[in-house]
Ligand SMILES: NC(=O)C1=CN([C@@H]2O[C@H](COP(=O)(O)OP(=O)(O)OC[C@H]3O[C@@H](n4cnc5c(N)ncnc54)[C@H](O)[C@@H]3O)[C@@H](O)[C@H]2O)C=CC1
């Protein structure tokens with residue numbers, strides 16, 4: 330029988346500073362894998378008590394809105410995950426810096442925000458981890474890029490890895506590659522969903538009921554991803570096996586080629602990376 334490798338338990342309180350989609354995806358994944366007790370997860374939001382009540386009832390986590398409880402959580406948590414939108418990050422980091430002691434670990438999931446800008450806005454060389462996860466973390470199938478500041482010690486490094494390894498694949502990379510990774514795996518689920526939307530729509534236009542078109546599309550995407558993973562074959566080789574000479578698949582691929590599909594996807598990834606850099610530059614401006 331095949332046993333799942335043991336996932337190390339995380340025995341630290343983790344504060345999620347920003348309680349939106351990405352924070353929820355990570356929390357859902359951590360709780361589903363039983364790697365953190367729900368009582369160790371504290372979620373802070375800017376204002377919405379309804380959102381915190383929803384998260385409390387869904388996952389059993391703690392959720393604070395009152396300013397004093399928020400400050401206390403931020404002052405004392407060994408691990409703080411920054412999960413607000415980039416536009417809210419500068420203000421949050423400026424007010425967070427003076428609350429922290431040097432051993433508290435700050436993990437960011439914020440697109441574009443560099444380690445240098447994070448430390449500059451915090452006002453001290455805090456150990457920080459820059460990550461780029463994706464929403465598939467919520468079902469343990471995330472893909473997270475991770476870069477560490479030089480201040481991150483071995484224990485903290487392990488803690489950060491434990492969090493993201495529990496909810497999917499991790500790739501430790503040079504920080505300079507983080508925008509490219511964002512273009513592939515951070516935003517990538519959206520491109521695949523877009524493709525799926527189009528396939529489902531085509532099925533419906535061709536007369537299939539919505540439910541069937543959806544189910545067939547989902548199984549096709551799942552099967553294709555699993556084939557690449559389990560056979561170890563290259564996507565191009567697997568594509569060729571589907572594509573009979575002068576057959577129906579070839580006819581379809583020719584339409585995609587006429588639409589410059591391959592280069593269009595590359596341009597989309599590049600534009601995503603460029604947009605991440607733009608968001609990072611806007612945050613860097615906040616240092617001056
Ligand atoms: N959604 C995604 O697929 C991914 C998102 N990210 C990053 O995650 C971050 C959050 O994105 P989402 O979860 O999609 O956004 P979201 O809008 O769903 O959530 C952001 C949350 O932060 C809260 N917030 C803002 N300022 C705050 C403050 N000062 N104190 C406490 N809470 C505050 C907001 O109330 C909101 O609930 C972004 O920086 C994004 O770049 C990274 C990877 C994937």
Ligand SMILES: O=C(O)[C@@H]1CCC=N1
Pocket residue numbers: 440511515516
């Ligand atoms: O769209 C965004 O900015 C975020 C970053 C990666 C996925 N979503």
